[in-house]
Amino acid sequence: MKPCAFQLYTPSTLEDALEALWELTEEGRSVKVLAGGQSLIPVLNMRLATPDVLIDLNELDSDLNFISPDTNHIKIGALTRHYQLETSPLISKNVPIITEAERLIGHVAIRSRGTLGGSLAHADPSAELPLVASLLNARMTLQSKHATRTIPAAEFFLAYLMTSMEPTEILTEITIPTLPGRSGQSIQEFALRHGDFAIAVAGAQVTMDEDGCISDARLTLGGVGGTPLDMSASLAPLVGSRPLPEDIERLMKEICQDLEPDGDIHADSAYRKDLAITLSTRALVDGLQKVKDS
């Protein structure tokens, strides 16, 4: 077998899963929680991770697979599959950036199995859904046997592949704000090949006031740091203005100046940084265009 031997636990209720996670962790055993397995299984197969136990959540659909609207928010179960998000009319109407993001994720086989919760918990800084969660400051519900807490994305992503989840916690639900009025969202990505991990990715949301001036603008960058980078605070100069694309590009050059992305064989630091400027400009321009078009 490609992975090392491990025990497989397949709970049929969330309570059982939380109980098992708590007990096994207390016993000092190394445990991994398996959702869609699109990152975990390759890591196991390459024996980069050798857990004692896998807790498989795939029988918890009735608890953790849902998309339900709420006032100004949508609650999404952690076990919701990519393809469900990709094809949900509720999502495309209320959080269109998720629909766009899903089309950039892997390919059909990956999207039919991979989950929202799995992608967020894996916390790859170049992945699309952590970027979207960060951009919209989604709230993560983390449950353990003894407690439930909800934290914003900003407090969830700590570093490269690292979150603030405790070893006894499972990410169960994500609450995402719906698109405000007179707003547009856009995600722009650059990858070596479509479906690959992004070299750089930018997500933006812009809101206009009744006069056509920007009243709020948000921007998050992926692939250029250890976590998705929230650049929204630097967009203040745009608020109250009607910027042209070249104005936006000028500002992006300014705010991306201090980025220090790591290089690898596919993209060195300078190239990543330049892509960040291009993609964030394109995301903001596209977001604005969408408001105008609507």
Added chain:
Amino acid sequence: MLDVLGQPVKRHEDDRLIRGKGQYTDDIRLPGMVYAHMVRSPHAHAKIKAIDIKAAQALPGVLAVFVGDDLKDSVGMIPTAWIPPNADMKMTPHPALAYDTVRYVGDGVAVVIAEDPYTASDAADLVRVTYAPLEAMTHPRDAMGPDKPLVHQEISDNVAFHWSVGENLDEVFASSEVVVRQEFRQQRLIPSAMEPRSAVAQYNAATEELTLWATTQNPHIHRFLMSGILGIPEHKLRVVAIDVGGGFGSKIACYPDEVVVAYASRALGRPVKWTETRQENFIATSHGRDHVHEVELAGTRDGDIKAIRVKAFSNLGAYLSTAAPGVPTILFGLVVNGAYKIPQASVDVYGVVTHTTPVDAYRGAGRPEATYLIERMVDLYARKLAMDPVQVRRRNLIPKESFPYTNPMGLEYDSGNYQGTLDKALQLVDYPQFRREQEALRKQGKYIGIGFSTYVEMCGLGPSEVAGAVGFQGGLWESATVRVHPTGKVTVFTGASPHGQGEETTFAQIVSHELGIPVEDIEVVHGDTARIAMGWGTYGSRSTVVGGAALHNATQKIIAKATKIAAHKLEVSELDVTFEAGQFRVAGVPDRGMSFANVALDAYLAWSLPEGVEPALEETAFYNPKNFTYPFGAHVAIVSVDATTGDVELMRYIAVDDVGNIINPMIVEGQIHGGLVQGIGQALYEGAEFDDQGQLVTGSFLDYAMPKARFFPRFETDHTVTPSPHNPLGVKGVGETGAIASTPAVVNAVLDALAPFGIRDLNMPLTSKKVWTAIQERGGI
């Protein structure tokens, strides 16, 4: 009955392959079968200090752990089967398991045999090898020299051979009006067949026979070489290649893993299976290309090319793989003039060993490297003269009336109409309109480019006399047996060993056409040394050219014998019998005749056969080609480059090929498409990279960018037909054309798009990072 020759008959083999009913080596289950897992070196170069196998042996389910010392006195070294003449070639002793020094990441040091593959894999992790790491060399030119870390102590400068062809051209270059110089890097590629390698060995102690099922393109070559390595006589050794899921050259070589399972089966008296993982495939299956070329072209100011001179440094990896030395020499150096009437050429090749995975044939094998350099040089020459690249090609292409044409290395190009394919391609693309559009877009800061490749390929390997003259340690003829059964159904036994190209269908079409029986009545058997007398396998686009010709000849012998029998039965002279559409008839008496099936029955009953005619209806032919075949064509790529990100998009691809007569246009089309995606993959995406320590940093599909279907536009293909004059079927071979032609077409297109930035050349693959960086270095947009 419809004559199926030239028809797009659906592939007979696809029904089982698409439905998952194919039978691959890894599908084999034998009673008592056990499983092997290799322990491979994590170092590119190291001394083996100690191997501790105790913990692995102690794991329940483990039958044995073997190391290099166990094998070294029982099995021989893995040989190299191509020794280019006058090249002072030195052998690279290649043990099945390393016992003293490891020479690349992936070199086998031990094997674990266990009751199940999971235990074997777990136990392999428990084998403790102590290494003393040494400095590694990965680049061919850098590795040359006496002061470099040596790959083999026997080779004092890491140069395994130095091969040259052509004359001294110093004076020609010194007096030339125009000289263009350029260095090219043919990056290393990883063949990545869909099916990884696998081998199953079963030794029968009672009969002393060994059966080896293996993922090979050439089971008879395997039997020949394995017999020597294992010390098992050929008549006691059977090699079987059942369905093979692609190879692209990477399944030609005789591999250590196959020797190891054979040894283990004999030692343990159990059948042993080994199947590599995809990760092992990246490091332990042969790679392709990896050359550095220093090229000079001499020409006139008017655009006539006078000479080409090449110095090539070929990276062969740690050991000389089975066919490896022939690839950068014979298959490369003899065709550097391409499709052009260049009067003089000279080629110098240094075959260099390094601490990397062995390099062997990969789709095209030598000819893509040659085609790339000449097609790029023609563009660079045109640019230097400020001439149109199409115009320079037209001036220099070998004219139609010059065939057969002898190139400066003495090869005789069989037939061609090179201008014809170029004309057709230009019509498809509307060249003048493209140039106008390009000019207009440049003014808007948008960059599109067009690239040409007017290639010729030497394939259909080949005349056995030539094989001997160029040092190939085998013949290159092919065999075919046509067995007509008493009911008139036919089984064909071919020595060609298709591994996905569709000869089960095309060969049936040839027989159907010639005997006038339906394709459904013909079965094509291949890939088993116990069923097929002899054959040399599949590579060099030879299966249909050489194997198909052998089949034609065998079928003609069947018709000759059957005609005699029919004449006897019809009580007329043989000369009065005609054979058409499966019917023997008496000339001039249309209602007197008999069917092919009735003649077959008579042949087997043998109640009344003509004088001197033996019973039964079975014939074998051995066909030794008179020459290579030379398919050719004109390919055009159109790209768009996003100067902001460096992203290259392939917008159109036009391929006009002439592969001689076509037996099945659908299969030909498929072969061209497959070749194109591999060639375009090399141009834009694929490239194996090693770090300074010799670690493969592109060791998975995450980092090794194999292209996906959606990267490609709809290929626009067309043909002209210039039959090969010396091949009985008039066919020329098509398996490699796409991979040979497309790489320079795409690179020429990208560099045409980047011309306004003054970018003259870039090393492949032309990734967005490289394009972006080049634009930045020249001041950006």
